[in-house]
Amino acid sequence: MTTPFxxxxxxxxxxGAIGVLIRRNAIVVFMCVELMLNATNLxxxxxxxxxGNLEGxxxxxxxxxxxxxxxxxxxxxxxxxFRTRRSASVDDASLLKY
Amino acid sequence: MTAFWILAPIMxxxxxxxxxxxxxxxxxxxxxxxxxxxxxxYAVQEAPFLFAVQIIVYTGAILMLFLFVVMLIGVDASDSIxxxxxxxxIGAAVLGLALGALLVIGVLQAGIGTAVGLSxxxxxxxxxxxxxxLFSENVYAxxxxxxxxxxxxLGAMVLAHRERLFPKxxxxxQAKQRMRDYAETGKHPGxxxxxxxxxxxxxxxxxxxxxxxxASSASVSRVLLARGDVRNAEVAAAEFDDLVQAxxxxxxEAPTGSASQSKEDV
Numbered sequence: 001m002t003t004p005f006x007x008x009x010x011x012x013x014x015x016g017a018i019g020v021l022i023r024r025n026a027i028v029v030f031m032c033v034e035l036m037l038n039a040t041n042l043x044x045x046x047x048x049x050x051x052g053n054l055e056g057x058x059x060x061x062x063x064x065x066x067x068x069x070x071x072x073x074x075x076x077x078x079x080x081x082f083r084t085r086r087s088a089s090v091d092d093a094s095l096l097k098y
Numbered sequence: 099m100t101a102f103w104i105l106a107p108i109m110x111x112x113x114x115x116x117x118x119x120x121x122x123x124x125x126x127x128x129x130x131x132x133x134x135x136x137x138x139x140y141a142v143q144e145a146p147f148l149f150a151v152q153i154i155v156y157t158g159a160i161l162m163l164f165l166f167v168v169m170l171i172g173v174d175a176s177d178s179i180x181x182x183x184x185x186x187x188i189g190a191a192v193l194g195l196a197l198g199a200l201l202v203i204g205v206l207q208a209g210i211g212t213a214v215g216l217s218x219x220x221x222x223x224x225x226x227x228x229x230x231x232l233f234s235e236n237v238y239a240x241x242x243x244x245x246x247x248x249x250x251x252l253g254a255m256v257l258a259h260r261e262r263l264f265p266k267x268x269x270x271x272q273a274k275q276r277m278r279d280y281a282e283t284g285k286h287p288g289x290x291x292x293x294x295x296x297x298x299x300x301x302x303x304x305x306x307x308x309x310x311x312x313a314s315s316a317s318v319s320r321v322l323l324a325r326g327d328v329r330n331a332e333v334a335a336a337e338f339d340d341l342v343q344a345x346x347x348x349x350x351e352a353p354t355g356s357a358s359q360s361k362e363d364v
Contacts, residue, residue, distance in 0.1 A: 001099055002213050005139070006205045008106050012132070014198030015113040021190030022117065027168055028125050034160065035113060035129065038136055041148075049143045052214030054231050057145050061228070062236075064148075064155055065243050069250035071160050075167045076257035082171040083260070091182050 005046040012039035026078045026088045030071070037067045101142050105135040122168045126161060133157050144216040147225045291317040304329050 012035060019032030041060040048056025082088050112131040119125055137152035181187060220227055232240055280287040291314050294306035303322055305313035318328050 002210050003205060004099075004102060004106070005143070006210060007202050008102075008109065010201035010205055011110055011198055012113050014194050014201060015110070015117065017197060018191055018194030019117050021194065022187045025122055027122050027164065027171075028116070031125050031129050031164060032116060034156075035116065035132060038133060038156070041152075042136055042139060045140055045143050045145050045148060048145070049216055050210055050213045052216060052219055054216070054219050054227050057148055057228055058231050058236055060145075060148055061151065061232070062239060062243065064151060066246065068155055068160060069246050071163060072250050072254045073257070075163060076254040079167060079171060080257050088171050091180075094182075 002046050002050045006043050009039045009043040009046065012036075012042070024089050024091055026081070026090050027075075029090060030074055030078065034067065034071070037063055101138060105138060109135045123165070126164050126168060129164075130157055130161050133161065144220060145224065147228055293317050301329075303327050 016032045016034075016036035016039060019035065020029050023029050023032060041063050044056040044060040044063070046056075048054060048060075078088060081093055085092055109132050112128040112135075115128040116125050116132075119128060133152065133156045137149050137157070140146075140152055141149040216224075276285075276287045279285045291306045293302045294304050294313075294317060302319060304318075305315065305328055306317035308314050313328075315323060322328050
């Protein structure tokens with residue numbers, strides 16, 4: 001019985017994708033990215049169990065490490081933007097458009 | 099599978115809450131629910147090491163970092179309703195639902211089949227088995243990860259660094275500034291007056307009284323003044339009068355009550 005796990009992972013991934021597209025607060029957008037990474041981890045671990053080897057779990061472990069590094073840099077960028085523009089909205093950082 | 103069927107609805111609802119909840123703090127808490135539930139699903143799927151890592155790294159470190167930044171850059175900052183691209187929300191929702199439907203239908207039709215199970219691979223302990231895979235076939239990726247982490251730490255430090263535009267104000271400078279203010283504007287260089295004490299109140303919301311009976315606004319915090327939380331002498335005096343009156347009435351009633359009772363006893 002592994003299909004429900006993969007289906008749940010797909011549902012969580014698409015909810016995260018919708019969140020990235022519709023939310024305006026940069027921190028919440030970032031949380032949705034984390035949700036997508038977590039959903040992928042769930043499917044990696046499920047596939048590890050399906051195939052009976054641990055490669056999937058090691059891959060999920062690497063995803064977690066990369067996510068930790070990404071969060072550190074991403075939140076630092078959000079804080080820098082907030083310090084200069086007094087806003088965490090992704091709509092306000094639109095200078096490159098003009 | 100029981101754990102799965104209990105946790106899956108909770109996770110999907112929390113994840114949906116991430117889309118609709120307005121405050122970033124609530125989003126972080128909902129994400130915590132999803133992540134802890136995921137950790138339990140990892141434990142169910144024979145991954146005890148990742149269960150621990152998920153709780154320690156994701157729920158412990160990453161989410162706390164999120165909450166930390168949310169607190170730093172304003173808890174009340176909620177989303178704007180204005181759409182910069184017309185119809186973007188609807189379009190994103192439709193496309194997202196289509197993606198979800200595509201993935202779920204694809205998974206259901208692919209028929210992943212039954213699980214082989216990890217009891218053979220996990221023989222001698224899950225952590226030992228993961229370590230074997232990690233430090234033999236993936237050792238190069240592991241080394242590169244350390245470079246990534248160092249780069250990320252450096253990047254965070256560079257991004258969070260701020261050049262000092264003005265020289266740091268020392269205690270000696272502050273003392274000099276205070277005396278300069280006294281010489282120029284006559285502002286009192288010493289401590290501000292302490293809050294006052296009325297008969298029933300000695301809290302910081304009680305202003306000190308000046309010799310002429312008026313309240314000194316310098317003795318209470320500006321925040322309390324702005325909020326209108328400052329107690330004034332007349333109100334406190336009226337409250338005290340009421341209290342004294344009530345106690346006097348109690349005292350009047352109590353002896354008559356006991357007296358009548360004792361009469362009945364006789």
